Structure formats: structure tokens, C-alpha cells
Amino acid sequence: MHQFDVLQRRELEYALYADTPDLLLALDQARAQSQASREQVTTLEGRLLQSEKLAAIGQLAAGVAHEINNPIGYVGSNLNTLQEYVTNLLQLVQQLLACLDGEPGSKEARAKVAQLTEAAELEFISTDLPVLLGESQEGIQRVRRTVQDLKDFSRTEPFQFAWADLHQGLEKTLNIVHYELKHRAHIVRNFGVLPPVFCSLNQLNQVFLNILLNAGQAMEAQGEIQITTRVGDDSDDWVVVEITDNGPGMTDEVRARIFEPFFTTKPAGEGTGLGLPISLRIVEQHKGRIEIRSTPGVGTSFLVWLPIQPDFRSDSGDDHGQ
Template sequence: MLTKIKKVFNSYLGEKKFGVHLALISSIGIATIVILLSLFYLDLTSKLDLSHKLDKEFLKRTITDIVINDNNKLMAKGQYQNFEDVATKLKNKNLVEQVSFFKKDNPNIIWSTNENLIKNKITLQKYMKAAGDNENTILVNTDTNIIFITFPKTSDLNITKFLNISKFAVLIVLIISLITIAIFAEKVVSPLKNLSQQAEFISKGNFDNFIPRTGYREMNQLVTSLNIMSYELKKIYMSLEEKVKQRTQELDTKNKELEKVYTELKDTQSMMVHSEKMRSLGEMVSGITHEINNPVNFIHGNLVHLKNYSHDLIEIIDKLKEYTEKLPEQDKEEISALLEELDYEYLKEDLPKLIGSCQEGTERTRNIVMDLKNFSRMEEMLISEINVEKELQTALNILHNKYKNVIEIHEEFSHVPNIEAYGGQLNQVFVNILDNAIGAIKEVKKTGNIYIRTKQEGQNVVIEIQDDGKGMTEEQKEKIFEPFFTTKPIGSGTGLGMSISYKVISTHNGKIDVKSKLNEGTTISLTLPIKMEKKPEKKQA
């Protein structure tokens, strides 16, 4: 989308930036003309400066010839008047500044247009030292005389100053021209550059950027078109953004639904695997309990008769003992010896106890068989009235070998009413929770306590199972109902017990709550309705 927008802007502005090139070419042209004119003027002033210097040198030579060559012969003869007159005239006309001469055989000044030098009797050495620092002084050495001609500085300075000022003025004009050209180029290029930048912003999706109008009619038409296009693109972009947002929300919803379905499918798969295992276990337990139950019932029933028979036999023996006194002494001694050999008194006392112990053992065996039989029906999907406290007792009987002599069970039952439930599933929940409690205690203690409480709250029955085992961290507590999560050592649990328990309680429209602190213990509360209402089945679309 943005690529298409960029192509539109390129068609408006041109890929080669015509306005920028036009301004650049114009600026270069004007700058070239100004520079050429400046160079021409500088060359002209340089030539004038050179011509002036040549003229000045020619004037110096001419004056020198007038002063020296025309009077050289006269001065050689000692006639200086004409020399002095010519020098005085040249000074009066400002053609020379000063003329002085010395004789080679006399160190003092002979004559000078500057009378002060004559009065001061300046020597040749001093004069030469002073003249050496003056570039406008010419020394002329004749056969007999040394003549110094000093030319004025004024005319030379004025011309040089004029030429220097001219050169500086040309440089100033050149700089001003370049600045003017730069300003001109900026004036021409700046609106186009700004327009290009604004268009670039729009091409990047910044549709809120309003392009200001310029001082050029043609550009304002382009600005108006771009602003309208930006507004239209903004509407299209917002519409697309809203649609994308809606699609994203729909996808998020679908993803969440898929995750939920996947989780439910995974849980269902785990439940099915566990259910199949429990069904197989139930069938095996049902068969074993049936095979065990028949001989146990036979033994238990016969023990009742054995008890009665032994009681009758003891009564007969005791009765017969009364008649031994009437027997002959020999028979009497034989019977007494036999009774003493058999330890009749001990047998009489111990036999009822043995029979009672056997009856107690067979009764316990029958109860265990009954509990196993109840446990084997946990996959039966039949709702029936369940005695919660009895089912808890059944679970304890099944786990008896795990906690005996180690953990003390505290039963705090309130004789709650029966509830409607799937008995086998509920029994499985009790076994899972109690088994976890026993394991949590054994991991950290040699002995411990489990408290089982029942109470009625309105139309619900609450079962609390509390242990003083190792407890859990907050992180572990948050994951306790996740499939395959376990706090037990590796190999000691599948991690499905609490997940299945949560599913079972949810199926019963109940709630399960866990409170736990590390190293303090765990309390699990189960809330189950007395009357179970079936959840309506979801209709498939």
C-alpha cells in the first residue's frame, strides 16, 4: 500500500527533482557571470597597478636624468647653481620630495633642498642609514658626487589605496553576490524541498501532517491535491486498520477457542486413558473380590457354627466332670491325667478367643472385599444417593496399610445428609486426596495427622481434608490441577490424580478449593450439592 502511495508522490514531484535542478542551474549561471566579471575587474585593476608602477619608474628615471645627466658636467667643474635651481623647481612642483648631494671626498652634506640637513651638517653615513629605510629614495653615484633623490609618497599611496579598495570592493561584491544567489536558490528550492519532505511523511503513513500553503500558485495547487489525497488515504487507512483489528480479534478468539478445545481434548484423552486403566482394574478387582468373597463367606459362616459347637462341647465336658467323682479311682485318675495332658482349662479359656479372632479376621476380610467391590464400580455412570462419610471410611480402609502406625486419622463427621453423586468417581476423589496427604506427611515426618471434617452449608455438603505435611509453594498451588503435574519424586506419581479429581468435582457441579503453605500443610475443601442437577448438553452447530 505504502509503495503505491510513494509512486503517486514520485509522479507528482518527479524522480529527478526538476525544481531543485532548475534552481541549481540558475544559481550556477549567475554565480559564473559574477565570478567572471569579478575576475575581469581584478585583472583590470592588476594591469592598472602594473601600468602605474611602470609609469612611476619611468618618471623617476626621467627626473633623475633631468637632475643628474644635464648637470653632471657642470657639477664636475664645481658649478652647482643650475643643479640647485632644477632640484628646487622639481620640489616646488611636488615632483620630488627632497634632493641632497655629497662629495665623495667630504663626509658632510654639501647641499639639500631640506635646509635643516645643511644646518645640522648631517654626514653621509647617517643619511645613507636613513635613506636605506625609504624605498622611494634613489642613490645616484657619479665620478665626484653622491646624489640622493627622494620622491613623494602621496600620489603612489593614493593610487595603491584606490587599487586595494577596488580589489576589496570586488571581493565584497562577489561575497554578496554568492550570498544573494544562495538566498535565491533557497527561496526557489525550499518550498519544493519542504513539499518533498511532507510528501515523504505521507508516504510513510503520517496522514495527520497538513502541508502548509506556499507563495506560489502552481505549488499551492499541488499542496491542495496532496492534502486532499492525504485525507482520503487517512480514511482508507483507518478503515483498513479497523478491519485488521476486527480480524485480529476474531483470530485471537478462534485461537483461544482452539487452545481451549485442545486442552479439553488433552484432558479428555488423559481421562480416557485413566478411565480405561481403572475399568480394567475394576474388572480385575471385581473378579478377585468375587473369588475371595465366596470362601470367606463360607469360613465366616462355619465359624459361627464352630463357636456354637465348641460351646456345647465345653458344656458337655464340664457336665461329665461332675460324674467323674462316682467313677472308680483308677478311671478317675486316667480322666484327670488326660485333662491335665490336654491342658483342658487353658483350652476352655483360649478356644472362644481363637474363634472370636477368626471371626474378626473374616469380618475384616469381608469389609475389605466390600470396599474393593465399591471401588471397582467407580466408572459406573449412575447417579445414586451416596453416604459421604461412609465413602470416606471406604477410602481410608483401602489406604489403611499406607498410614497405619504412622499417621493418626481424626474423623470429625457431622452426620451430613446423603448426596446425589457418582459413587465410584467420588470414592476415587477421596482416595486421591487422602493418598496425596499421606505422601506429603511421609516426605517430611515420621508421624503426622490428617483431619477429615464434614458439614452441611445450605444445600451443599462440605468435606475438608487437612494434613500437616510439607505443603506447597504458590507456584505449585497454581499448577496443582494441571494434567501430569506432580510434587512427588519422579516415578512416584502420574500427575493425573488432582486433574481427574477437579474434573469429577466439576461434573458434580461442585467446587474444590486448596489452601497450602510450605512446611505447614495443606487443606483441600470439597463443596458438593445435595441434589445434583445435570448440566444441559451443548448443541453442536
């Protein structure tokens, strides 16, 4: 071997040796990247599955609402007729008794009738029956409203913008979460005067729903949820819906992650970790933002800021939300 070859070979060996750490590092990085993209794929698959599941639930809700509507229709109308019949029958009984009172009939007959009406608790039934029927009608009314709300919520055509009354949306949402919240929290409304807002109200209702449910779920015992609405502090062009609970609040670590898809502190099966990411997306589509104030042991406020008329012209990367 020539002297030259030996030198050259040694040089190459040195070069190779010197590069090895870099190569190993690059290899490590490539491995990490492929691991990360594998994880990303898994996450995306999970998200797809979830959104399919959500869509399926929406469809189910629409179907169930439709199924319930029909029986509720005739039960409601039968109740109306029943109320008429019962009123007539009770009147008839009173008239018959009055007739008997006017007749100089036998004493025994009257005593017998008195005994029978008492045994049948006629007096009690006469007062209780209309109350029961009234309550049932109220119940049916409530079911009807909930079914209508469910139908609105499961509507698939998204983001139809129109001028809308946010208070109406909030009331509808409160009606939906009524049963969920009633044992956990007392609701206080501090509604200000709001102008109509150009928005997709059904979508915003979903935001309010998620925040209200979270507030309720955060509360162990009887808590309080305050809903405050007002025109923005610095600008008349904005409105804010503030939902405050006096639950346990969040640590900074939790607070930093709540908009991450699938981040949840709730037990499996209870939380999907999708409520807030979905809400943020909806609010961002409205060119708005969500602000959070939370103190452990004191409570949490979610402030949903919305422009009264979003400007869709600048549809480039907006960085709302925080």
C-alpha cells in the same frame, strides 16, 4: 537489461530480504508447533494408556473381589459351625470331668485325668479357643466388607446420581484406606449434620480416596488427618468435606500444578499424577469445586465443595476448581 528491470529486481530483492526474518520466525514457529503437537500426541497416548491401565485394574479388582467372595463365604460359614462344635466339645469335657468328680473311682484315675488335662492345657484352651474363633470371624467380616467396597469402586457404570449420605461414603472409603493409613496417620472425624446430597457417591468416594491417600503418603511419621463436614458457610445449598493433614504442605510451584495430568512429586512407580486431575473432573461433574489451602511445614487442606442439588441445566463451560 532495462533500467526498469534492474530497479524492479532490486526492489524484489529488498522485499525478500526484508521478509526473511519474518519467514524465519514463521518457520521457527511452525517447527515449535509441530514439536508441541508431537508432544501433545505423546501425552495423549500416555493418557490413553493410563486410562486403559486404570480400566484394566478396575476390571481386575472386580474379578479378584469375585474370586475372594466364594472362599470367604464358606470359610465364614465353617467358622460359625466350628464355633458351635467347639462350644459343644468343651461343654462335653467339662461334663465328663464333673462326672468323674462325682464318682467314687480310684484316686489314681482322677490324678491321671488331672495330669492329662493340665498337660493338654485344657483350661487355657477353653478360654482361648472362643477368642480365636471370634477374632477370625471378625477378620472374615472385614475381608467381606473390603471385597464389597472394592466391587463398588470398580463398578464401571459411571455417574449414576442419587440422593446419598456423604458420611456413609466417607466411612466406606476410610475402611478401604484403613491399612494404608493406619501406620501413617491418626484419623479424626469432625462430622457435622449433613443433608442427603444428590450425587454419584461411588465417584465421590474415589475423590475422598485420592485425597486421603495423598494425605497419608505426604506423611512420614505418625501424623493426623482431620475430616470435617458441614453445610456451606455462606449458603445452605452447599456442603463441604474438608480433609486436613499436618504433613509437609506444598510449595506454591507444586500447588500450582497438582491438577495437571501426570504431575507428581513422587518417585516413579509410586505416583501416577492422575489422582487429583481425576478428582477434579468428578467434582466438576457435580458442579462443585476443590479448594486447597497449603502451608509448607504446617499441612494441607483439601475442601471439596458440593451443591446439595447440582443444577445441570447450565451445562456450558463451567470454571470450577482452582
